[in-house]
Amino acid sequence: MDLAESARASGVETSAGGSVAIEAQNVTKIFGSGADEVRALDSVSVTIRENEFFTLLGPSGCGKTTLLRLIAGFEHPTGGQILLEGQSIGHLPPYERRVNTVFQNYALFPHMTVAENISFGLEMLGKPRSEIAATVDDMLRLVKMEALAARRTDQISGGQQQRVALARALAPHPQVLLLDEPLSALDYKLRKEMQIELKRLQNETGITFVFVTHDQEEALTMSDRVAVMNEGQVLQVGPPHEIYNHPGERFVADFIGDTNFLKADVLSANGQEATLRLASGAEIDATLPEGLSAAGQVTIAVRPERAVLCSDKNAALLRGELQNIVYFGTDTHYHLTLPDGEVFTARVQNTRSRQAPYELGAEVGIAIEPEAIQVLRD
Amino acid sequence: MVNTAANSAELSLGTTLQGGASAEQTARKQEVRRSILLSTPALIVLFCAASGPLLIMAVYSFLSAGPYGGIVWKFSSDGWASVVMQRDIFDDTLSIADAHVTILWRSVRLSLLTTFTCFVFGFPTAYFIATRRPERRNLWLFLITIPFWTNLLIRTFAIMELIRNQGVVNTFLTSFGFVEEPIQMLFTDFAVMVGMTYVYLPLMVLPIYASMERLDFRLVEAGYDLYATRFKVLKRIIVPLAKPGIIAGSILVFIPALGAFVTPRILGGGKHMMLGNLIGLQFGQGRNWPLGAALSLTLLVLVMIALLYYVRSAGKSGGSHG
Numbered sequence A: 001m002d003l004a005e006s007a008r009a010s011g012v013e014t015s016a017g018g019s020v021a022i023e024a025q026n027v028t029k030i031f032g033s034g035a036d037e038v039r040a041l042d043s044v045s046v047t048i049r050e051n052e053f054f055t056l057l058g059p060s061g062c063g064k065t066t067l068l069r070l071i072a073g074f075e076h077p078t079g080g081q082i083l084l085e086g087q088s089i090g091h092l093p094p095y096e097r098r099v100n101t102v103f104q105n106y107a108l109f110p111h112m113t114v115a116e117n118i119s120f121g122l123e124m125l126g127k128p129r130s131e132i133a134a135t136v137d138d139m140l141r142l143v144k145m146e147a148l149a150a151r152r153t154d155q156i157s158g159g160q161q162q163r164v165a166l167a168r169a170l171a172p173h174p175q176v177l178l179l180d181e182p183l184s185a186l187d188y189k190l191r192k193e194m195q196i197e198l199k200r201l202q203n204e205t206g207i208t209f210v211f212v213t214h215d216q217e218e219a220l221t222m223s224d225r226v227a228v229m230n231e232g233q234v235l236q237v238g239p240p241h242e243i244y245n246h247p248g249e250r251f252v253a254d255f256i257g258d259t260n261f262l263k264a265d266v267l268s269a270n271g272q273e274a275t276l277r278l279a280s281g282a283e284i285d286a287t288l289p290e291g292l293s294a295a296g297q298v299t300i301a302v303r304p305e306r307a308v309l310c311s312d313k314n315a316a317l318l319r320g321e322l323q324n325i326v327y328f329g330t331d332t333h334y335h336l337t338l339p340d341g342e343v344f345t346a347r348v349q350n351t352r353s354r355q356a357p358y359e360l361g362a363e364v365g366i367a368i369e370p371e372a373i374q375v376l377r378d
Numbered sequence B: 001m002v003n004t005a006a007n008s009a010e011l012s013l014g015t016t017l018q019g020g021a022s023a024e025q026t027a028r029k030q031e032v033r034r035s036i037l038l039s040t041p042a043l044i045v046l047f048c049a050a051s052g053p054l055l056i057m058a059v060y061s062f063l064s065a066g067p068y069g070g071i072v073w074k075f076s077s078d079g080w081a082s083v084v085m086q087r088d089i090f091d092d093t094l095s096i097a098d099a100h101v102t103i104l105w106r107s108v109r110l111s112l113l114t115t116f117t118c119f120v121f122g123f124p125t126a127y128f129i130a131t132r133r134p135e136r137r138n139l140w141l142f143l144i145t146i147p148f149w150t151n152l153l154i155r156t157f158a159i160m161e162l163i164r165n166q167g168v169v170n171t172f173l174t175s176f177g178f179v180e181e182p183i184q185m186l187f188t189d190f191a192v193m194v195g196m197t198y199v200y201l202p203l204m205v206l207p208i209y210a211s212m213e214r215l216d217f218r219l220v221e222a223g224y225d226l227y228a229t230r231f232k233v234l235k236r237i238i239v240p241l242a243k244p245g246i247i248a249g250s251i252l253v254f255i256p257a258l259g260a261f262v263t264p265r266i267l268g269g270g271k272h273m274m275l276g277n278l279i280g281l282q283f284g285q286g287r288n289w290p291l292g293a294a295l296s297l298t299l300l301v302l303v304m305i306a307l308l309y310y311v312r313s314a315g316k317s318g319g320s321h322g
Helices: A002-010 A064-072 A114-124 A129-142 A158-170 A188-205 A216-222 A240-245 A250-255 B002-017 B025-060 B078-084 B098-130 B134-149 B152-163 B168-175 B189-213 B217-225 B230-258 B262-268 B275-283 B289-321
Strands: A020-031 A038-049 A053-057 A079-084 A099-102 A176-180 A208-213 A225-230 A233-238 A260-270 A273-278 A283-287 A297-302 A307-310 A318-327 A331-337 A343-349 A363-368 A374-376 B063-065 B071-075 B085-087 B094-096
Touching: A020 A064, A020 A208, A038 A064, A038 A079, A038 A208, A038 A225, A038 A233, A053 A064, A053 A216, A064 A079, A064 A099, A064 A176, A064 A208, A099 A158, A099 B217, A114 A129, A114 A158, A129 A158, A129 A188, A158 A188, A188 A208, A188 A216, A208 A216, A216 A240, A225 A240, A225 A250, A233 A240, A233 A250, A250 A260, A250 A297, A250 A374, A260 A343, A273 A297, A307 A343, A318 A343, B025 B289, B063 B078, B063 B289, B078 B085, B078 B098, B078 B289, B098 B134, B098 B189, B098 B230, B098 B275, B098 B289, B134 B189, B152 B168, B152 B189, B152 B262, B189 B230, B189 B262, B217 B230, B230 B289, B262 B275, B275 B289
Parallel strands: A053 A208, A053 A225, A099 A176, A176 A208
Antiparallel strands: A020 A038, A020 A079, A225 A233, A260 A273, A260 A297, A273 A283, A297 A374, A307 A363, A318 A331, A318 A363, A331 A343, B063 B071, B085 B094
16 A cells, blocks of 8 residues: 555656556567567557556557556567656566556466465565455455355356456555456456446556457446557547547547548638538538648548438438338437448437338438537548 | 386376366266276276286295295295395394395385486476477477487496496596596496486476466466566466376386386496396396295385375365366
8 A cells, every 4th residue: 555655656747637657658569570570569659647447449459468468567568668657667577567467367376265366466575464364355355255265266157257356466456457358258247247346446446457458338438548559559549438529530430339431522721620521512611630631532430329310301411312220229220322322320319209200212311410520530 | 017007097197187076067977987988998908917917926925935936836924024024044033134125215215316306307398398389399299209219228328328437427527627536426326316317207297298288378477467476486376287297297207216127227236226126136046936026016015105195195186276
C-alpha cells in the first residue's frame, strides 16, 4: 500500500489531470531478423493514466498483446522507452516491475491450492507471514472465493479460475494490472458477469488496469479510455463514446460497431469546416478531421442507428431501394441499395408496437442529421 | 532379470499416474480398464519370462552348492547365510562377511551417486531440449540416443582409454603441468561412477524431458510476473512440475546401476566389484550357485525397496496435482 502511495506522490502530472501510470514512447518491437522480420509494434506512443481502465483494442496480430508483454517485461523493446511511474523499465526483468498480469488462460500453478496461488507473489516479495495470510484472506473475500481456498486449481470451474487469477495478480498490489484477453475463455453469460466484476474490482482497488481485447463490445462497456490498434500502430485513443461516435479513420469506424461508408467530394472548405457533396447530389456541411486537407474525395461514415427512414424521398439526404428487412427483437435492420449501387444499412428501434410501414422493393428516403456524419482520414 | 524389473517399473509408473481423482472419474476408470486390457499380452509374457527364472533362483538359493558348480538337491541355508556372513573354515563360527557388505554398500552408494550425477547433468539437458522449438526437439532427442548405436563394451573401453594413467586426460594434465604424477582414476569407484553416469544419462534425460515437454511455459512467465527470480521459478515451479519425470528417471537409472556388470568389471577392476560382479563370480569361478541365487534375490529386494519408495512418492505428488 505504502509503495503505491509513494509512487503516486512521485508520479508525473499531466495536463489532463491525474498522474501517468505508464508511458510508452515510440516503442518499436521487431521479432526475428532478415526475411523473417516481423514488425509487431511500429513506434507506438501511449499514455496510460493512474487509476484508469485502459483498453488496447484490435484484431489478432495488431500488436496489442506484444505491447502488454513489453509492459510486463516478458519481451524487451527493440526501440523506444517504457516508463512506469516516470521511471524507465524497458530493460528490467518481469520480477523487478511492480506490474502483474492476468493471463489469457490464467496460468494458475497446478501444483498449488487456490490460497497458495494467491500467496505466491507475496511470498516472493518477502512479506511477513502474518501479512501474507491477511492479504490472502482479503483477496479471497474480494473475489468471493473464501470457501474454495484449499481447493486445487483443477478442481474449480473456469469462472472460478478466472477469479483466482485476478486475486493472485492483485494480491501484491501492483502499480498496474495487465489483463490479456482474460474473458475470452468464458461463455457469454459468465463473461457478462466478469465484465461487471472487473469494473467493481478496479473501483475497489484503485489500481490501473490495462486490458487487452479484440472484443469491441467489451472495450466499449468497460473502459475509461480505449486505444484502437492495427498493424502495430495505435490509430486512435479516446473514451469509448468518442471512439464510437467520432472515429478518425476508416479502420476504427469499421472495427467498432457497424458503419455505412459513403464517398463524398469536398466542395469548399473554410479551415476544418467544409461543404461536401454526396454521390446522391445532396450537399452537407461537415467538420474535417485534423490532418485532412480540404481537397478531392473523402470517405464519410454514418452509423446505422443514426439514419432515419422516411417516405419523403425528396427531403431526405439519400434515397435507396429497400432490399431486405431483418427483425432483431429490440430493433430492425433495413438494408438498402443506393442509386450508385452501394449498400446502406439503417437500424430502427422497435418501439411499442411493431410497425412495418415500408415494403420490400420500395424506394425510401434516408434522413441523416449533420452531427451523425463523420468525415474519415482514411 | 534387472531389465524385467526396470520394465515393470515403467508399467507401474503408467498406472499410478492415472490414479488421480478428477471430475471425469468414470471416463477415466473406463480408460484405465481399457489400458489394462491392452497391456494384458505384454503382462503375460513378462510374467512367464520373469516368474520362471525367479522361481529357479528362489529354489536354488535354498540348496547346497555342488563341488564343481551347479547344485546338490539338499536343503541348506548356507546360500542365504553367506550373503552377509561367512563361516570360518576351521571352527565353523559365523562372522560378518566384510567383503560382501563392502560390495553391497558400494553398489548402493555408487548407484545413488550415479543417480545424483545423472540428475545434475540430465535435468539441464532435458530443460534445454524442452525449451527448443518443437521441430528441433526431435533432433536433440535423436542426438541423445546416438551413444546407443555403439556397443556398451566398446564405449566402456573408450572411457578406459580416456582415464587410464597414460590416457588422454592424464597426458593432458601432466604435459601442461597441472599435475606432477598421473592421477589414478581407472580402477576406482570414481571411474565406475563416471562410466555408469555416462551409460545411464539418457535414461534420466528422457523421462524428465517427457514431463517438461508437457509443462506450460506460461507458468514460468507467471512465476516471473509474480516476482520470482530465475532460481525461485526453478525451485518452486519447474522442479515440482517435472517431479514425476525426475522420479521416473531416478528409478530408471538407479535400478540398472545397482545391478551393473560390465561397467564396474572394466572400469572398477577386480577390487571395486559391485553386486552384479559378485553374482557373476558365484556362478563362475566361485562355484557357489546357491550364494549367487541368494545374492540375486537380495538385489531384487533392494530394487523392490526403491520401487516402493517411488510408488509412494509418485502417489503423493499425484495427490497434490495429478
